[in-house]
Amino acid sequence: MPVLVLASASPARLATLRAAGLDPTVIVSGVDESQVVDVPPAELALRLAELKCGAVADRDDLPPEALVLGCDSVLELDGEALGKPSDADDALARWQAMRGRSGVLHTGHCLRDTTGRRQSAATASTTVHFAEVDDDEIAAYVATGEPLHVAGAFTVDSLGGAFVTHIEGDHHNVVGVSLPLVRTMVRELGHRWTDLWLR
Numbered sequence: 001m002p003v004l005v006l007a008s009a010s011p012a013r014l015a016t017l018r019a020a021g022l023d024p025t026v027i028v029s030g031v032d033e034s035q036v037v038d039v040p041p042a043e044l045a046l047r048l049a050e051l052k053c054g055a056v057a058d059r060d061d062l063p064p065e066a067l068v069l070g071c072d073s074v075l076e077l078d079g080e081a082l083g084k085p086s087d088a089d090d091a092l093a094r095w096q097a098m099r100g101r102s103g104v105l106h107t108g109h110c111l112r113d114t115t116g117r118r119q120s121a122a123t124a125s126t127t128v129h130f131a132e133v134d135d136d137e138i139a140a141y142v143a144t145g146e147p148l149h150v151a152g153a154f155t156v157d158s159l160g161g162a163f164v165t166h167i168e169g170d171h172h173n174v175v176g177v178s179l180p181l182v183r184t185m186v187r188e189l190g191h192r193w194t195d196l197w198l199r
Contacts (some may be wrong), residue, residue, distance in 0.1 A: 001195050002065040002113065007056035012150075012157060013071060013176040020179050021197040025063070029055040029070065033083070041074050041081035042106045046123045048072035049108030053119070057112045067186065067196075070110045071177050075128070075152030077103040083151050091147040092138060098154075099163075100132040105152060105174050111185040120185040124178035126169030128156070133163050151176075 006014060006024040017024050029052035036047045053070025062068070074081040077098060085091035105128050110121040133141075146160060147153035154160040156167065156174045170178045183193040 002067045002115065002191065003063040004196055005056060005062065005066045005068045007052045007068055007070040008176075010071070010176050012155070016172055016175050016177050016179065023198050024069070027056045027059070027062075029053075031055050033072070041076035041079075041104075042108075042123045042125060044081050045072050045074045045106040045108035046110070046121060047108070049110040049123075050121055053110035053112050053121075057114055062114055064115075066114045067189070067191065068112045068114060069177075069182065071107055073105060073107040073151040073176055075103045075105050075154075077101070077152075081106075082153070085148055085153045088142050088148065091142045091153045094153040095133065095138040095142070095147070096135075098130045098152075099138070100130065102127055102129045103152065104128070107173050107176060107178060109178065109181055109185065111182065111189065113189045113191075116189075118189055120188045122181060122185065124170055124173040124181045126167055126171075126173045128152075128154075128167050128174060129165045130154070131163045131165050137163070 004024040006026050007029045009028045031051045049070045049072045053068050057068040105126045108123045112119040156164050172179045186193050
């Protein structure tokens with residue numbers, strides 16, 4: 001049975017996969033995300049996921065049989081792709097623009113079977129509705145530092161969860177990895193999801 005390798009530094013993705021019964025090996029891709037420009041948000045997420053997956057899958061130090069999972073998330077607001085804020089001022093401005101509105105969180109997923117060199121890639125999209133937070137709440141949230149480290153400047157599984165009124169779609173996708181989509185991809189590559197569970 002292949003070893004699952006997560007090509008991501010995201011602690012939230014790792015925690016989500018572990019909660020689902022998997023224990024991936026983490027190998028950070030080190031991909032320069034600025035190399036993909038001028039593409040729509042959903043395509044951007046997918047292209048970056050493919051780059052991250054490929055960078056790790058091509059390494060020589062992988063286990064003999066590996067399923068390498070690369071992911072990347074962006075929030076689409078007004079047609080623009082928003083990744084991690086550049087600084088606290090950027091995060092403040094983002095939240096002032098997002099409050100009381102909705103955005104679409106796109107997470108690109110790319111899964112490669114290193115044995116047969118086969119690959120599956122897809123994007124999951126979830127609509128996120130934000131609360132009417134006031135300036136003091138925004139300032140307090142940004143001061144925690146949490147929004148600076150995540151796509152879209154928010155989380156749904158931590159401090160930012162109280163500022164998300166509801167979502168339409170897969171909750172896990174907003175955290176950073178769509179479990180139903182990854183299960184489908186695992187099956188497409190000829191493996192069983194339940195075989196990846198820790199025994």
